[in-house]
Amino acid sequence: MFKIEIKAILESLKIAWDSEFRQVEVECDNVLVVETILAGGAVNSRMSELRIIHQLLGRDWRVRLRHISGDHNK
Structure with missing residues (x-):
């Protein structure tokens, strides 16, 4: 699921x-995806x-x- 959400973003x-x-808001219900991107984990990631x-x-x-709860993503 992580890879699918990364590809969608x-x-x-x-x-x-x-x-x-030039002004965009991205919402994702996977907190790990959001935290990985926001914490700079994307810089040295093995995932292109x-x-x-x-x-x-x-x-x-x-x-x-930003992270949204899964309830908002239905």
Whole structure:
């Protein structure tokens, strides 16, 4: 499930950037995914998707990533 959610976030960020959105809010119900990205674990990750997410977050835009409970994601 972790890899699937990482890939979904990556694709969403790519679409948002390519669509020229410069203020984006990403919600995820997997706290481990959110904490890994926010804590900088993406920088040295063996998962290329996490490294690409880190690169995307470093671009000139505002991205807010936050955890939501699973109840809100239905």
